[in-house]
Amino acid sequence: MNSKTTEKDIVIDIQKIKNDFPILKRQIRDNKLVYLDSGASTQKPIEVINAHTEYFNQINSNIHRGLHTLAEEATNAYEKTRTHIAKFIGGVKTCEVIFTSGTTESINMVAYTWGEANISEGDEIVLTDMEHHANLVPWVMLAKRKNAIIKRIPITDDGRLDLDDIDSIITEKTKLVAVTHMSNVLGTLNPIKQLAEIAHKNGALILADGAQSAPHMPVDVLDMDVDFFAFSAHKMLGPTGVGVLYGKENILEKMPPFNMGGEMISEVSFDRITWAELPHKFEAGTPNIAGVVTFDTALTYLENIGMENIHAYETKLTAYTIDKLLQIDGLKIQGPNNSINRGGAISFTDKNLHPHDISTFLDSKGIAIRAGHHCAQTLMKRMGTIATARASLYIYNDEADIDALYDALIAMRKYFGHE
Amino acid sequence: MNSKTTEKDIVIDIQKIKNDFPILKRQIRDNKLVYLDSGASTQKPIEVINAHTEYFNQINSNIHRGLHTLAEEATNAYEKTRTHIAKFIGGVKTCEVIFTSGTTESINMVAYTWGEANISEGDEIVLTDMEHHANLVPWVMLAKRKNAIIKRIPITDDGRLDLDDIDSIITEKTKLVAVTHMSNVLGTLNPIKQLAEIAHKNGALILADGAQSAPHMPVDVLDMDVDFFAFSAHKMLGPTGVGVLYGKENILEKMPPFNMGGEMISEVSFDRITWAELPHKFEAGTPNIAGVVTFDTALTYLENIGMENIHAYETKLTAYTIDKLLQIDGLKIQGPNNSINRGGAISFTDKNLHPHDISTFLDSKGIAIRAGHHCAQTLMKRMGTIATARASLYIYNDEADIDALYDALIAMRKYFGHE
Amino acid sequence: MSENLDDMYREIILDHYKAPRGKKPLEDKNVTSDGHNPSCGDELRMELKVDNKNNIADVHVNCKGCAISVASGSMLAEFIKGKSLEEVKAISEQIKKMLKGEESTITEDIGDLDSLKGVRQFPVRIKCALLAWVTLIEGVDKFEGNGTDSSSTTSTE
Amino acid sequence: MSENLDDMYREIILDHYKAPRGKKPLEDKNVTSDGHNPSCGDELRMELKVDNKNNIADVHVNCKGCAISVASGSMLAEFIKGKSLEEVKAISEQIKKMLKGEESTITEDIGDLDSLKGVRQFPVRIKCALLAWVTLIEGVDKFEGNGTDSSSTTSTE
């Protein structure tokens, strides 16, 4: 990872990258696939696909406790990814990295364990008006169970957090601030470090939902000083069914376990059960071993390009995209209208057309975007819309993809008679 | 699946099968791998490995809600597996098949949702003395939280359930009977249908842990009349990170959801949240899509051989294995000494050697077995041992593998001076 | 396969979408029924005036949604006007079957409605086409249940 | 690589395993320490007689476990007899480091103990070799804490 990259340093060999992703050669309805749905899930480079095959051809075995060669190799490969992640997110301890099945499980794990043990009647949990359901429903339901109170940081009309009244929102009553690092709908990047400071000053913990940030930029959980950080492998070139929960050691130590079963216990009798050490306490049963092992290759692929480079490249492409979309009459960007402090999840609405019609039409041109409420119904309400169309970018996208999107949107307005 | 198979009908082309599994060509410490650890996790045939690659090369996308071609194809492929499983376990409704990350999560899901809602102080939960920690720790901890009572069905010295006093164990106080269909340590097959009848007569539900049975024999959850049934894909030629929870529709309907986030809600506001229909209510967030899709191919592979055939073949090989092991002085089979009503998980102990030494020695000959408590510490205590060595069989094993095991065990006793 | 696209967005559908029928709210209604697809955000309000011979004297449909749900609502408004509740219920069930790809026994000429068939190739959009029909059935059921002014909310999900 | 196997199960280790030293329980002990590896099921009881010059006058080790944990306990019994608590603590820390692959500064001749190095190639077995040493440290700590008869339970997991 480069420490600092200016625009002219951006070295992305986009043709090489496109070639690394076999699916991008696919034809969709007679057009070459233009994949602009990476916010939902990214495509996988051939290295990752091969690593998965290699694992099954050479190593496949259950891990831990096994004394034979395959079990040991599988365990080493599995733990290698853990070490890699610990470095990737800023150099934390390996015992602070817990494998889950995805961001959703990571956040639910905190709600069911830390939340059940620490939230009481009258306590306050602070969310924002731009949370994904994964970082909203668990807290709303926890608050219901505990008679706790949900407070929300509002957003401005252009989709930024509005921190004007933050001192009346995060107070000494606050037990947890749960906030997305980057909005999956608006693209907005939130000032996590600043919020962490405010939370800690008030004696609260902070959880950052990194599902949309970890794939696209350097992440340093120590510098941000978050207590929990959650993300998913499938949104960063990795396999499905693998996620991460980072938690500070002293907090994880005190948390009760979540799922219970093999590997997460030390001693079991019908009267007394003791838990295994971190991180195993939180990894019950056979994990997604092949997935975790493969994730290592995805991280290496990203690091070879460089997370700073990726962020810089995507920022440039985001600016290009916003610029193009704003040239289309009747289209509105839902979220920041510029590329400052935002990522490449770009939502838009058409004053005449429902996002579903937009998506169906674009698909007929081979362009994959997402349309709907993006698991953010409360945000939709705030934006005064029922759904948006969303193009979301990654390292395998280029200006040609955006030009194809632009042309298709023009053709669409004609098709539906809204020229 | 053949309805009835007599011994002479068994048609297993063992050479073809062995060839289908690339890893079986691997050399371990200068010996060809002899894999006898399928009870922990099975190897994968080339078809399954290819299906996984194909998914990433051609279809990969997030599912549901997506309106583009890839999303639709991925959704169809994902739901196809659900339909397949519904048929595989006896012809249940697709809405009764819930995808989880494994047996462990399946059982924890029931404990956290049905259990939290239905178990009260003084209620009784009936387990057995041969449960895997995955079907023991969640219930013991639930009982602790609720001041409920754990009762156990004892086992006989040769590892069968002892049902003599069953009427005093399962009573009107019983709310749940949670029992393994096949023991991962002893190999014992339990009379689930009979237990279900007794449970239901007493107004209790029954959960069967099918982690070790579903891979090895025809399973009909309707005929057994179980309320819940849990199993893992990775133990039946499928990927890691995929499991199934079957539950009866009317019971699942009434259960609150487990993890919360995207896909499992219908409407969300800060005041009111409504859940999605079955099975989606229980599948929060992005599931292990690639894994679920690939599992379909594993099931087809098994069905092409035939579950009746598989069971018959393994029964024969189990008899052969037991017979061979009993020829070795100082070795004791922990579990039934014959192949009647048991599967191919064969535990043994040596009167002089710790199972870990057995396993390490066998590994030096390329033979992979498991040694330890097998996540069944309470069973170990009951058997009066601290650990066992376990050889566990699958369709790619044959008598030559068992002969290799036998020869190595003889060599081992010599090596450690216990001839 | 741009044909596919034209299969769904047939000219007749785009025509209904661009100029929906039954736009005018009724002054004199005795059924109000609201429909809703949370995952799409589609919202539909339907008003019926049922006369004393149990015929539908007038219809109003207001749909905020995609082209398919709007067009489906518009076609419904056009088609059911003047029909008896009996006829309307029967045809609604048939349209539901047609959209879900089940066997339907439609023999009469259903005119524009036939064009909804194209939606079947887009499974995620079927519920959009269904919305108006499900809302109608719900409204009629309620009406028959109490015989007077009735209102209800329903969803196709 | 059967060499590997012989690396771990060196002749000297098998020798200790087959005939463990310190087998006899002590009549006159002032430290009892129990060790335990739940995942292996290994159990070890250690008894020490510490004389009034703080030297270890006698040792008893009883280990129910694998060849490695038994041999490691036997070597320990042989090695520490007659040494001072000071020396014993120092060597225990060094053996722990050696087993974990950290840099150790052992200069003296540790005799048979050197053969435990081979275990490092079998990471899951390291805790078996550690058991006796960790149990010893725990026992000595307790002894120094209260100066009289002390007992404790510990684990390497």
Ligand SMILES: Cc1ncc(COP(=O)(O)O)c(C=O)c1O
């Ligand atoms: C009987 C039994 N139950 C449950 C499990 C747990 O399965 P998993 O680790 O796939 O969650 C196992 C696997 O070891 C098992 O053998």
Ligand SMILES: Cc1ncc(COP(=O)(O)O)c(C=O)c1O
């Ligand atoms: C901001 C955000 N949080 C959480 C999630 C949930 O991630 P997953 O579905 O991988 O659990 C997503 C994915 O859509 C997301 O964008």
